[in-house]
Amino acid sequence: MKYISTRGGAEAQDFCDILLGGLAPDGGLYLPESYPQVADRLDAWRGLSYAGLAFEILSLYITDIPPADLRALCDKTYTAQTYRWSRDPAKAADIVPLTSLEPDFHLLELSNGPTLAFKDMAMQLLGNLFEYVLDKRGETINILGATSGDTGSAAEYAMRGKHGVRVFMLSPDGRMSAFQRAQMYSLPDANIFNIAVRGMFDDAQDIVKAVSNDAEFKARYKIGAVNSINWARVAAQIVYYFKGYFEATRSNREEVAFCVPSGNFGNICAGHIARMMGLPVSRLVLATNENDVLDEFFRSGIYRPRTTAQTHVTSSPSMDISKASNFERFVFDLVGRDAAIIRQLWREVDAGGSFSIADGPFAARLPAYGFVSGCSSHADRLATIRDVWQRHGLMIDTHTADGVKVAREYRLAGESMVVLETAQAVKFAETIREALGRDPQRPAELDGLENLPQRVELVDAGVDQIKQILVREC
Numbered sequence: 001m002k003y004i005s006t007r008g009g010a011e012a013q014d015f016c017d018i019l020l021g022g023l024a025p026d027g028g029l030y031l032p033e034s035y036p037q038v039a040d041r042l043d044a045w046r047g048l049s050y051a052g053l054a055f056e057i058l059s060l061y062i063t064d065i066p067p068a069d070l071r072a073l074c075d076k077t078y079t080a081q082t083y084r085w086s087r088d089p090a091k092a093a094d095i096v097p098l099t100s101l102e103p104d105f106h107l108l109e110l111s112n113g114p115t116l117a118f119k120d121m122a123m124q125l126l127g128n129l130f131e132y133v134l135d136k137r138g139e140t141i142n143i144l145g146a147t148s149g150d151t152g153s154a155a156e157y158a159m160r161g162k163h164g165v166r167v168f169m170l171s172p173d174g175r176m177s178a179f180q181r182a183q184m185y186s187l188p189d190a191n192i193f194n195i196a197v198r199g200m201f202d203d204a205q206d207i208v209k210a211v212s213n214d215a216e217f218k219a220r221y222k223i224g225a226v227n228s229i230n231w232a233r234v235a236a237q238i239v240y241y242f243k244g245y246f247e248a249t250r251s252n253r254e255e256v257a258f259c260v261p262s263g264n265f266g267n268i269c270a271g272h273i274a275r276m277m278g279l280p281v282s283r284l285v286l287a288t289n290e291n292d293v294l295d296e297f298f299r300s301g302i303y304r305p306r307t308t309a310q311t312h313v314t315s316s317p318s319m320d321i322s323k324a325s326n327f328e329r330f331v332f333d334l335v336g337r338d339a340a341i342i343r344q345l346w347r348e349v350d351a352g353g354s355f356s357i358a359d360g361p362f363a364a365r366l367p368a369y370g371f372v373s374g375c376s377s378h379a380d381r382l383a384t385i386r387d388v389w390q391r392h393g394l395m396i397d398t399h400t401a402d403g404v405k406v407a408r409e410y411r412l413a414g415e416s417m418v419v420l421e422t423a424q425a426v427k428f429a430e431t432i433r434e435a436l437g438r439d440p441q442r443p444a445e446l447d448g449l450e451n452l453p454q455r456v457e458l459v460d461a462g463v464d465q466i467k468q469i470l471v472r473e474c
């Protein structure tokens with residue numbers, strides 16, 4: 001399998017060659033040159049374990065790692081020990097257990113990994129893939145990132161203790177929840193560096209961009225990233241759509257709708273690809289919060305990224321995006337994989353503008369991809385969290401609540417709907433208290449997490465400050 005850029009200007013690459021990089025050199029995103037068709041394999045796959053299924057699917061996309069090694073990486077990644085925080089501990093071996101709210105209305109628990117958010121599903125695999133490829137090549141990498149919460153902790157838990165990898169994670173001082181801070185800052189591993197920046201998340205992100213744009217420094221200090229445009233993350237996420245489908249159905253003639261709380265379009269992009277591969281997905285229901293860039297597109301055909309100043313700070317913060325960095329992958333498929341059209345559309349986007357497909361030939365093609373969308377507000381989240389708690393006795397987090405709210409609007413008689421549960425309630429305690437008047441439940445093993453010793457270096461928000469730390473440590 002070779003990988004091509006959505007903008008058509010990069011040479012086709014193997015999986016391991018795009019694993020450690022970010023954007024393609026022409027500014028596009030990598031995608032496989034075709035989607036393997038697997039409808040006739042569903043019968044054989046239905047009974048597989050999560051790790052077994054991950055191997056079957058990933059081996060279609062990763063053809064430059066020997067199969068026995070890839071299988072060992074999948075077995076090592078997807079264990080009941082790593083994904084052990086399920087509601088019903090007896091179901092931990094499922095890795096992504098299905099919990100039913102009502103007949104035909106389910107949650108797929110994707111947040112049972114070490115940081116209690118769905119990003120662990122892909123990031124844990126990424127950690128093992130990085131270590132494997134770096135070992136083979138005798139190379140090292142220094143991952144530099146900025147986080148407002150979920151991504152940074154998922155990256156740190158995936159990379160902790162891995163040979164050849166160091167992580168430098170910038171976070172805005174005092175702007176994360178006590179739980180999120182404790183999760184990251186209490187890690188004792190010598191290859192993890194937490195850096196609190198006096199400023200906002202955007203300041204931290206600007207520093208990361210500035211360091212990465214300094215090509216000489218970047219090459220000299222082997223700076224890399226693990227952001228959501230990484231193809232391996234999308235690939236790893238395809239697996240749980242298949243697993244969720246098998247758990248929600250009894251035969252491969254049934255169809256399932258998936259509802260996905262969305263921000264950067266990474267999670268639902270994997271759902272789109274699963275559907276393109278032949279998984280019987282009736283609809284992909286995209287849920288946003290008040291940051292409704294994507295809802296607007298699927299309703300109007302207009303893609304209009306916002307500025308940071310126009311981005312709302314909400315109680316489902318991991319969906320607070322101004323533009324959806326993986327969206328270009330879907331539009332590439334929508335326009336018939338014509339890179340010239342993508343270059344033209346993103347010339348507008350990259351210049352701070354927008355585009356519309358409402359009046360062209362692509363609007364007519366859009367329905368065939370199965371997307372519908374909706375959005376949710378803070379009041380909706382509170383009401384949904386309350387309702388699910390009162391009627392079903394289940395505590396859900398704010399992002400999952402956005403999903404449940406929108407999924408309910410699209411339910412059809414006779415159609416199974418699976419809402420992806422993207423985080424656990426304990427990560428967003430303040431909103432849970434507001435909704436339910438009580439503290440969220442948390443896994444017993446995490447009691448006292450906030451009291452563990454923390455390691456973090458506090459610095460002013462400047463590019464030089466961060467470069468100095470990299471020079472000192474690398």
Ligand SMILES: *Cc1c(COP(=O)(O)O)cnc(C)c1O
Nearest residue numbers: 262263264265266267318422423
């Ligand atoms: C990252 C994240 C999302 C959004 O996922 P995308 O892939 O960016 O669409 C939703 N919920 C939670 C809890 C997240 O951490």
